[in-house]
Amino acid sequence: MASTTPPRRPRADARRNAERLLAAAETVFREHGVDAPLEHVARRAEVAIGTLYSHFPNRRALLGALLHERNEALFARGDQLGGEAAGDALVAWIRAAVEHAAAYQGLAGVIAAGVDDEASELHASCVRMAAIGEHLVARARDAGAISPDVRGTDVFALMNAAAWLLGHGNAEQADRLLNFAIAGMRR
């Protein structure tokens, strides 16, 4: 029994509103972080607050939709790095992931929470990020580029910590911490 309804193309105004909301969220989150008032997002998109909630039932759903394209680009980069020199690939991945997780203030916290929370709209993408890191760690370990003690979760944690730092200080400092931690992971 096919309990799934066939996909219907959304009404034109609905589609337009969703796009306006995403564009508004992009601006507002970028300027004020992921905890910015959703009312501000709705105002900027020039729709009523109820419209925002009808498209995105909660803040994470909005954030998830907003990050979708960005996520795909990151995953593609991760897959591509799977074909490059193991040690360099891992470092490049960490830098790319940090940049991603620092797109908006507070995003690193949502990502860090998202891996453990299956109900989070960001869960799947967090798991994917963790899996890519895990894979690149295994490769780098096998190639002898990093210590056998390093786990995939170490890379996930490092990347979130560095992204958090990036949102709470200057970019240079986050980069320096990254470099020390990476140096400590090498054998």
Place this chain on the structure above:
Amino acid sequence: MASTTPPRRPRADARRNAERLLAAAETVFREHGVDAPLEHVARRAEVAIGTLYSHFPNRRALLGALLHERNEALFARGDQLGGEAAGDALVAWIRAAVEHAAAYQGLAGVIAAGVDDEASELHASCVRMAAIGEHLVARARDAGAISPDVRGTDVFALMNAAAWLLGHGNAEQADRLLNFAIAGMRR
């Protein structure tokens, strides 16, 4: 011209309320982080919300008063470490500072912001923490225990990042990151 008024001993009920508020804040912040509603703190202390504000004009003032004793203990530990073996002292300091900054969820962010914000009630203590780190880094560097590239700010950043991680995951992961970063700082 002495524009400072002589210190007067507070009324007994006022002193008692301040203590009740601090005890309540300790519990509430520990359970729900530093962003927990101040109304909950007042309720738990069994005083009106206005009383909380009359004693502590804002959240940071309350937090600053709450951390005062804890800060003194940390600084004393820092001074004491100034007399121990340079490399071990630095590592011990980092661990002590991380534990401090992870006392409540969200505290690491307040501390990270506090060094740069002179208006923050936590500014002085943040500067002191940074200074102690700076001193221990210089000693460890002179002793050849760490790379000459390491700056005091690196330790401050690492400590906040690890404390943040501690609030967003398991303690073991924060410790692992700490170990990798410290390993990367050694020469």
Place this chain on the structure above:
DNA sequence: ACCTGAACACCGTTCAAGT
């Protein structure tokens, strides 16, 4: 099918009125 905005709850912050 989708949009609107009023409605309710919750919290930050101030301040006039009490004791």
Place this chain on the structure above:
DNA sequence: ACCTGAACACCGTTCAAGT
């Protein structure tokens, strides 16, 4: 000198009423 709690502003979230 200090405490109280009402008052106002702001925001999250829902939902009856419109188109």
